[in-house]
Amino acid sequence: MAEAILSTHALSRSFGPLKAVDAVSLNIPRGSITGLIGPNGAGKSTLFNLLTGALKPDAGTVLLDGRDITGDAPNALFAQGIGRTFQIPRPFARMSVLENAMLAPTGQTGETVVGPFLFRSRMRDQERRIRQKALDVLEFVTLAPLADHPAGKISGGQMKLLELARVLMGDPALILLDEPAAGVNPKLTETLIGRIEELNRQGTTFVIIEHDMDFVMRHCEPVIAMAQGSVVFQGTADEAMANPVLLDAYLGATANA
């Protein structure tokens, strides 16, 4: 297996008596599109929150490129190349779609009180570049026509696309997508995965939480399955399909859900 860009060791997080993530050890191979599956409440989103610093783990470690990043703040991790989207979109509602995207690049000269006054020309150059990049990214996720609309008033599926666009603005090396296709129409999902695979060929690693098994089997390698806070399977998509324990844990629980 390829070297890991991100790995965890015995990572745990409880909410009261509930062990949402229970001693999870896994490796995300560099350059992969890793699929993360599991029934509702398995702990997938919680794991994302632990990997991105949105939640602090009770125990265990997270390594990025072999460096210990356990407990680092989300903003520090974004700057180090981990981008994530949220399962329930979190647009900046009273800002335009374009401004949502333009926010993301780090280290903008104009992001301080004095920057816009002391470094005007540098800021203007940056703004021009960032704006163009944002328009390109929005074009890709088919949101360009909505650039000047309030982000709080676009559809739920469009909000998912905007989340992706914002993350792409930061050029992360590792992108964690929490159900990117939920609520997005199938044709657009195909376009999306096409672009994800294109970015992947250029070196970006993806971890995708997805309930659509067909999607996972076709596009993700390897596949990691969680149930009740634990990793119950790590392997190839083919192995996943042939694994009775996994089918039981996943399909069994979804059938009950």
Next chain:
Amino acid sequence: MIGVVSYLVFFATTASILAIAVLGLNLQWGNTGLFNGGVVAFFGAGAYGTLILGGMPQGAHLGGFALFYPLALLGGMALAGLMAWIVGLLTLRLRHDYLAIATFGVAVAFENLVRNAEWLAGGAKGVRGFERPLRAMLGDGFLYNLCFLAVVLLALVATYLFLERLVASPFGRLLRAIREDEEAAQSLGKSPAGVRLTAFVTGSVILGLSGGLYGTFYAFVSPQDVLPTLTFQIWAMLIVGGSGNNRGAVFGAFLIWGAWTASGWALSRFAPVEAQLYTGSVQFVLIGAVIVGMLLWRPRGLLPERLVVSQRGKTPLAKQGV
């Protein structure tokens, strides 16, 4: 005739000074979502700071230090900023309602401090010994007031232009993102705590400027000038004018101050003598009713926030609400 003009000058001066304060609050609340319930403390720090630094030496309280006036004014602003920085470090982790209560408490504490610490701020008798700058040259009359109005208008325009450029910059974008969803902003690499503190301090420095000019105008400040009433008035101006819109903030200041003075005049003129004792209370009820009405029927104010403030895309800006 000259009476009317000089009254208008007086009115415009006060309204413009208040407009500067409303602009400062707008940066905090309108742009960043920080609920400052203690506006008057930072206004007061500016006023007291300016007068103590710029006044003649007094036996009764600290200073004055007879500083060159612009330095005294800057010192007052710095004092307001310093206070905001300390308060901010302690309270900015609090969200919305808790921050409002904490800052309200700060304002009450400030009023009590200046009222009781006579050695510091002269107690109930206030700060004395301040001479208005250039008084020797311009005298005390209409000419002085006219010149002072010009200075105040200059400060208002400068503050307005500063803030307009700031909110249209990436920093403004950052403030709005943090106002909308702090965690999402953090997931995109921003550090909300530092940005909130910066906005709080910057807004408070502007409140301090307003207070400094106010103190200069009256050449006097006392605990009566830092009552919660003023916080309430400044908030009313922002809500009515349009939170998140600098033009709305200025417009609201003139409108509410106009309504306040007009209602005071009307009450003193037409209300029965027994009722005139309660003029202040009646004004409060009126302004309170205006706020409630606005929040019910036009919650975004008379001049609502504009949607696209930094960069816009290619699409025509048709009718778009926020």
